[in-house]
Amino acid sequence: MIQWLSENLATILVALIVFAVLALAVAKLIRDKRRGRGGCSCGCGGCPHAGTCRREPPSPGDR
Secondary structure, three states: OHHHHHHOHHHHHHHHHHHHHHHHHHHHHHHHHHOOOOOOOOOOOOOOOOOOOOOOOOOHHHO
């Protein structure tokens, strides 16, 4: 087992880094969604979906 770990240490470390970056990205998307922020970073002025965006989080009575 130790030999296998030492032979594949570089691959394991790269995979852990990739998964960590992916987890941070997903966490940020979830956090932004809960705060009512859109998926894009531009304004809503020229967006064709501007009327359907929900800019503020839902109130507890709306659920």
